[in-house]
Each structure stands twice: as structure tokens, then as C-alpha cells.
Amino acid sequence: MVDLHGQYLKIKKEVDNAIQGVIDSTSFIRGDDVRQFQDELSDYMGVKHCIACGNGTDALQVSLMALDLQPGDEVITSPFTFISTVEVIRLLRLNPVLVDVLPDTFNLDPSLLEQALSDRTRAIVPVHLFGQCADMESILEFARINGLFVIEDNAQALGADFLPEGGTAKKAGTLGHLGTTSFFPSKSLGAFGDGGAIFTNDESFGLRAASLVNHGMERRYHYNLVGVNSRLDTLQAAILRVKLRYLDDYHRRRQEAAAWYDTTLSDLPGVTVPHRSSFSTHIFHQYTLQVPPSKRDALRQWLQDKGIPSMVYYPGPLHLQKAYRDLGLGEGDLPVSEDLCRRVLSLPMHTELEKDQLEYISEQLRFYFKS
Ligand SMILES: *Cc1c(COP(=O)(O)O)cnc(C)c1O
Numbered sequence: 001m002v003d004l005h006g007q008y009l010k011i012k013k014e015v016d017n018a019i020q021g022v023i024d025s026t027s028f029i030r031g032d033d034v035r036q037f038q039d040e041l042s043d044y045m046g047v048k049h050c051i052a053c054g055n056g057t058d059a060l061q062v063s064l065m066a067l068d069l070q071p072g073d074e075v076i077t078s079p080f081t082f083i084s085t086v087e088v089i090r091l092l093r094l095n096p097v098l099v100d101v102l103p104d105t106f107n108l109d110p111s112l113l114e115q116a117l118s119d120r121t122r123a124i125v126p127v128h129l130f131g132q133c134a135d136m137e138s139i140l141e142f143a144r145i146n147g148l149f150v151i152e153d154n155a156q157a158l159g160a161d162f163l164p165e166g167g168t169a170k171k172a173g174t175l176g177h178l179g180t181t182s183f184f185p186s187k188s189l190g191a192f193g194d195g196g197a198i199f200t201n202d203e204s205f206g207l208r209a210a211s212l213v214n215h216g217m218e219r220r221y222h223y224n225l226v227g228v229n230s231r232l233d234t235l236q237a238a239i240l241r242v243k244l245r246y247l248d249d250y251h252r253r254r255q256e257a258a259a260w261y262d263t264t265l266s267d268l269p270g271v272t273v274p275h276r277s278s279f280s281t282h283i284f285h286q287y288t289l290q291v292p293p294s295k296r297d298a299l300r301q302w303l304q305d306k307g308i309p310s311m312v313y314y315p316g317p318l319h320l321q322k323a324y325r326d327l328g329l330g331e332g333d334l335p336v337s338e339d340l341c342r343r344v345l346s347l348p349m350h351t352e353l354e355k356d357q358l359e360y361i362s363e364q365l366r367f368y369f370k371s
Helices: 002-009 012-025 032-045 056-066 084-091 108-114 136-146 203-213 234-244 246-266 292-305 321-327 335-345 353-368
Strands: 048-053 074-077 097-099 121-125 149-153 178-182 194-201 218-220 285-288 344-347
Touching: 002 012, 012 032, 012 234, 032 048, 032 084, 032 194, 032 234, 048 056, 048 203, 056 084, 056 178, 056 194, 056 203, 056 353, 074 084, 108 335, 121 136, 149 234, 178 218, 194 203, 234 246, 246 285, 246 353, 292 335, 292 344, 292 353, 335 344
Parallel strands: 074 097, 074 121, 121 149, 149 178
Antiparallel strands: 048 194, 178 194, 285 344
């Protein structure tokens, strides 16, 4: 699904030098590279504050902690996402309120927000799934009218542009009160281990988040908040500084691969290629087809027999997971997400896909539908 080794080989010298530099400095925690990476990433994002942390899950947790919500407060989010989004809401004793997604973009359906609203609703966590923005214009407007916070889970769309009609482009993750991302190795900006970051244009949220990731420390051994230990280590920051310089190239490579898949697969019977929203660019963290549910597993097997990996993101919506049964939702309650879980199939998508590989993958998919 990804080729992290091939990607590394192309930048080996720079990465190896960066790693050696950190080892020579022995400044493994809160070293210079961390501060420099934060500055460079906030420049890239066009955001005032970037706070690096241990992983994308912690970035979400710390962002929620920065809002200072009370146990029992409700946070609206998507059931069609990675578990972290809902997990951190639960861990903080807040109540996740799951709202179904749109069948074409897999992102939160803004028309369902009104019916999810209660007098305990405090925040919305839209997820920019698979590489493109949720409908932020509608979500931000709803949040503004109802006095809600917005935290964008931008683990999958780092670098995507939100393009409001008639407005100027802004990066996904910089539109809400806070935004988060992940540097998990397979994400679009992947570290050589875990990492994450929080973005905000609000100085007080920025200061709180920076303190929270470091035990709530104000200055050395003085604690104003109950925090966590979640820092990006210097080695990862040094590696990410190198890779950030290639991020737009990486996106171009992914977009070229996606365009190839689009042109070769869009006429297959019963197959839907990814929808592209008018208000967002798509960085194709995943290239996800929708296929007839009755054919999906056989198709996966067929591809596997031809040496082609594919994945189902996600095989089950979060409201049907055992750990979240007490949310009180069952089969049929979030029908779009449930249906998508039966239809989606993600193809290999990464920066090292060559023409002959793409040709082979499309050809095998076409054979399957002809046979
Ligand atoms: C990867 C991911 C996360 C979590 O990031 P980690 O760095 O693995 O903790 C959160 N939300 C979404 C949508 C993700 O894809």
C-alpha cells in the first residue's frame, strides 16, 4: 500500500545527516530541530501557532483539553474515521455524538448537525478523510451560530487547500479553533515513528496546548494545568524537517497516480471513483473506490492473487464497535457510514508508484470486471 523504503532511498543522504546531527548534539528532547520544525510547518500552513506532540491521537486529546470542557459535554464527530477521533472524546469523559457522513466525500454531513445539537453540545470535530476537506464553510457557520468550538482532525489531509467560494485558499487544519495532524509513517508527512502536531491561530489556545503537551508546565517545575507527556522527539523533528521540503512534490506524485486511476477505472460497472469537492484540493492520503458490496471481497482476493495489495478503510463504523456500544446506537442508525463500510476499497497510493505499476493495477481491475 505504501513504499516507505523507496521514498527514503531518494532522500537518504539528507535524512541520514539530519539523524546524525541529532545524535551528535544528544539533544534528544526539545532540541533545536523541534522548534525549527514547528516554525517551518507553521509557515507552510500559514498558521500562527504549531505545537508538535507525540502522535495524532494526543494532538486531538490535547486540543480538547485546551478547550476546558466539562464531563458530559457533547462533541459531534464522524462514525466513519479512525478510532482516535472518538476515543479521546471518551477518555476525557465527554460524550461523542456521531453524525453520519456524505456518501460521496465520506465527510461529515452538515445537514445533519442541527438534529444532533443539544444544550450540552460544545464542539464539532470534523475529519478531513482520505485527503480532502470536510464542508468547512457549512460546519464553521453552524458552529458560529451555535457558539461551538471546531477542532479539525487533519491527520489525513495535511497540505490540502480549502477553497471557499470567492475567498482565499487556506490550509486544512487552520480553519477551526484548533487543528491536529499525525506524522504516523504512512501519513502524507510521515516520520520514522510516531509524531503529531496541533495548529491554531488563537494565542491562548496555543499557549495552553504547548503547556499541556509538556505536563502542563508553565516554567520549569511550575504547573498551571494538568497535562500529559506528549512531545515530538528531536530525531523525528529532524527527519520531518527534511521531508517537509518534499511535501508538495509528494502530493503531486499522489495526485498523478490518482488521475491515472480515475481515467482508467471510472467506466467500470458499479464502480465509483473518488469524488472531488469544489471547495478543496485532494492530496489522496487514500485512493478509495466504492464497489458493489457483493463483489468487494472477491475483488480483493483477485487483486491479492495478482500481487496487488488493497485495504478496507474502514471495515466497521465506530458506533458498532464493541467498546462504543454504550453510545446506544445500533445497526441502521447511521446508514451511510454502514453502507460505505461494505463498499469501500482503497488501492495502493503513495509517492513511489511508477507508470508500469499503475498500468498493471488498473489492467488487473479491468480484467476482474470483464471476467
Ligand atoms: C492516523 C489518524 C489519527 C491518529 O494519529 P496517530 O498519530 O496514529 O495517533 C487520528 N485521526 C485520523 C483520522 C487518522 O487517520
